[in-house]
Amino acid sequence: MIDILARFFIDRYKNTEDPNVQSKYISLSGILGLFLNILLFISKLAVGSLTNSIALISDSFNNLSDSLTSVVAVLGSAASRKPADSEHPHGHGRIEYIASLIVGILIMFMGVQLLSEGVNELRNPTETNMSIAFIGVLILSNLVKVYMYMYNKNLAVRFNSPLNQGVAMDSLNDTIATTGILIGGLISYFTDFKLDGIMGIIIALLVFKTGLEFALSTTSTLLGEQISKETEDGIVKEIMSGKYVKGYHDLYFHDYGRGNVTAHVHIEVPTDISVGEMHGVIDSIEKNVKRKYNILLVTHMDPSYELADIEESKETKVIDMGDVENTEEIIEEAADLIRAGDLVVVPTETVYGLAGDGLNPEAIRKIFEAKERDSKNPLILHIANKKDMENLAVDIPKLAYKLADKFWPGPLTIVLKKSDIVPDAVTAGTDTVAIRMPDNEIILKLIEKSERPLACPSANLSGRPSPTTVVDVYSDMKGKVKLILGQGSTRLGLESTIVDLTQKPTILRLGYYDIEEIRDIIPEISYSEDSSSTYKNAVEKPHYKTRADIIVYKDDLPEQVSRINEDIKKYQKQGLKVGVLSSNEDRKLFEPDEILSYGSKNDKDEIARVLFAKLRDLDRLGVDLILVQGVDEKGIGKTIMSRFIKAADGNIVSK
Numbered sequence: 170m171i172d173i174l175a176r177f178f179i180d181r182y183k184n185t186e187d188p189n190v191q192s193k194y195i196s197l198s199g200i201l202g203l204f205l206n207i208l209l210f211i212s213k214l215a216v217g218s219l220t221n222s223i224a225l226i227s228d229s230f231n232n233l234s235d236s237l238t239s240v241v242a243v244l245g246s247a248a249s250r251k252p253a254d255s256e257h258p259h260g261h262g263r264i265e266y267i268a269s270l271i272v273g274i275l276i277m278f279m280g281v282q283l284l285s286e287g288v289n290e291l292r293n294p295t296e297t298n299m300s301i302a303f304i305g306v307l308i309l310s311n312l313v314k315v316y317m318y319m320y321n322k323n324l325a326v327r328f329n330s331p332l333n334q335g336v337a338m339d340s341l342n343d344t345i346a347t348t349g350i351l352i353g354g355l356i357s358y359f360t361d362f363k364l365d366g367i368m369g370i371i372i373a374l375l376v377f378k379t380g381l382e383f384a385l386s387t388t389s390t391l392l393g394e395q396i397s398k399e400t401e402d403g404i405v406k407e408i409m410s411g412k413y414v415k416g417y418h419d420l421y422f423h424d425y426g427r428g429n430v431t432a433h434v435h436i437e438v439p440t441d442i443s444v445g446e447m448h449g450v451i452d453s454i455e456k457n458v459k460r461k462y463n464i465l466l467v468t469h470m471d472p473s474y475e476l477a478d479i480e481e482s483k484e485t486k487v488i489d490m491g492d493v494e495n496t497e498e499i500i501e502e503a504a505d506l507i508r509a510g511d512l513v514v515v516p517t518e519t520v521y522g523l524a525g526d527g528l529n530p531e532a533i534r535k536i537f538e539a540k541e542r543d544s545k546n547p548l549i550l551h552i553a554n555k556k557d558m559e560n561l562a563v564d565i566p567k568l569a570y571k572l573a574d575k576f577w578p579g580p581l582t583i584v585l586k587k588s589d590i591v592p593d594a595v596t597a598g599t600d601t602v603a604i605r606m607p608d609n610e611i612i613l614k615l616i617e618k619s620e621r622p623l624a625c626p627s628a629n630l631s632g633r634p635s636p637t638t639v640v641d642v643y644s645d646m647k648g649k650v651k652l653i654l655g656q657g658s659t660r661l662g663l664e665s666t667i668v669d670l671t672q673k674p675t676i677l678r679l680g681y682y683d684i685e686e687i688r689d690i691i692p693e694i695s696y697s698e699d700s701s702s703t704y705k706n707a708v709e710k711p712h713y714k715t716r717a718d719i720i721v722y723k724d725d726l727p728e729q730v731s732r733i734n735e736d737i738k739k740y741q742k743q744g745l746k747v748g749v750l751s752s753n754e755d756r757k758l759f760e761p762d763e764i765l766s767y768g769s770k771n772d773k774d775e776i777a778r779v780l781f782a783k784l785r786d787l788d789r790l791g792v793d794l795i796l797v798q799g800v801d802e803k804g805i806g807k808t809i810m811s812r813f814i815k816a817a818d819g820n821i822v823s824k
């Protein structure tokens with residue numbers, strides 16, 4: 170019958186998926202219930218008074234309470250259709266739940282009333298006059314209630330409506346109660362037992378119970394329930410299928426009623442994927458969830474240091490220094506390790522460093538072993554005060570002080586004549602020592618607390634790109650050090666500039682500071698590409714080797730973009746998986762197997778910051794070949810290109 174009525178009263182009645190149409194169905198069922206209950210109320214009250222049955226009169230009020238239920242249902246579901254406004258940005262869907270709560274309380278109230286009447290009747294039993302009308306109205310009532318149970322149950326299941334579920338439950342109880350009255354009446358009529366009062370009390374208790382359950386069921390929705398397991402599982406699957414997504418936590422739902430559900434979640438993402446890249450992934454997760462589940466998902470990104478892996482390694486503890494309160498204590502713990510001759514990975518402003526006691530040959534040996542570094546390649550000693558340079562070096566020229574005053578703490582390393590306290594292992598047997606005062610709280614405090622200079626090369630395996638993220642440190646140093654102090658991505662991303670003052674001033678390695686900045690202090694300083702190999706005796710020059718081969722396309726190449734595109738095709742034809750590292754501006758022009766961008770051409774500092782991490786990322790994506798779009802060599806661009814060119818090991822495409 171509901172479906173027949175729907176045809177007349179609901180437009181688009183077939184669209185039962187639409188929350189609006191659903192709520193109209195619920196309203197309609199409420200109106201029908203209202204009519205049926207008033208009908209029962211009047212007929213039972215009349216017959217109950219005539220036959221002097223307190224149970225039947227109670228039952229009539231039971232029906233009155235039900236019609237009240239229906240009124241609230243109709244008003245509640247109509248109000249819940251009201252769209253969101255500025256004061257109720259989540260819509261009015263929860264009015265339906267509030268209405269249900271009120272209904273529950275009303276029913277309980279009715280139960281208490283009926284209970285006192287039943288107790289009265291039990292104390293002073295009165296005679297009930299059995300009649301055809303008595304039996305007739307009870308049978309009619311049962312038929313109506315069974316019917317109401319059926320259509321409300323149907324709607325409850327179809328539209329997942331708590332209101333209809335409540336009404337269905339109530340109708341079922343009514344049927345049981347009415348049947349009880351009927352049986353009680355018959356027993357009283359044929360025997361001497363006066364069951365009217367007892368039946369009245371039982372009905373009263375039933376009514377109260379229904380009300381209580383109804384009220385409780387809606388309060389949990391009102392307080393905010395968890396969503397169904399299937400929906401939750403589906404959404405989790407959607408989240409985890411996102412590219413790069415490493416995990417999630419704290420997924421919560423907020424149900425504002427009538428299909429207005431929002432959810433929030435924390436998604437764990439790698440620290441070394443650019444924000445732009447990751448945003449695209451997150452955006453499509455959110456859109457899919459909206460489309461498939463009609464749930465508005467809001468996402469918070471959490472950097473992931475591959476904690477699952479990290480916890481697996483018992484030897485290596487990783488602490489996110491941004492995440493802890495007791496940094497002093499932790500640095501103290503790290504200093505203890507250093508003094509005991511162990512190694513600790515620390516952040517610096519340039520790249521992560523692998524630190525050990527710079528005056529302890531055993532610690533130095535461990536550094537070379539952990540990095541698998543050629544013992545002929547010397548280490549930089551890191552100090553926390555400019556004056557400490559005087560303990561480590563002799564015959565210090567004035568220029569050294571000038572450089573220190575201008576650039577320390579900061580990404581500049583000065584090579585001086587070594588003092589006797591510096592072990593030969595640090596300087597690889599030469600009589601010079603490289604010294605720098607870094608500009609990062611954590612390493613500075615560690616140096617101070619350990620009370621000695623720290624030998625601290627970049628924390629990568631020898632020949633690999635320097636690590637600028639915790640994930641990159643971890644993939645090279647897992648199991649090789651006891652402690653990694655993490656601090657997200659390092660601030661500058663390129664290693665220090667190295668200036669040699671033991672001979673005619675020379676730049677040995679370009680770094681964060683470009684030639685011009687050093688020339689401001691030492692105008693006559695020289696730099697040649699060839700001297701960029703800082704350790705002359707080495708068997709193999711250091712380079713930033715990825716698993717994939719790298720080709721760099723210099724910026725002075727007029728047809729840089731078209732050459733890269735030709736080569737993508739050429740190498741793909743050879744069956745290779747080709748990756749491209751390009752600028753933001755040009756990334757749309759390339760269609761390789763994988764593409765990452767290093768940021769805008771106009772933001773060289775950003776390129777410096779991410780370049781090593783991007784090379785490692787492309788490696789992780791499993792490409793065979795990385796084609797790098799080179800940048801112009803102005804300022805820090807020269808250092809950036811020097812790193813790309815070393816990484817490419819001579820594979821350069823230029824004019």
Ligand code: TXA
Nearest residue numbers: 519521522547548549601602603626627664665703704
């Ligand atoms: O920014 C940096 O300098 C980073 C952070 C961790 O401080 N450290 C770093 O260290 O890049 P490492 O070991 O990866 O590179 C140091 C370079 C090597 O190329 C080494 O040959 C050179 O400095 N070097 C060290 N001592 C030297 C010396 N006495 N004479 C000439 N070159 C030296």
Ligand code: MG
Nearest residue numbers: 626627635711
């Ligand atoms: Mg290095």
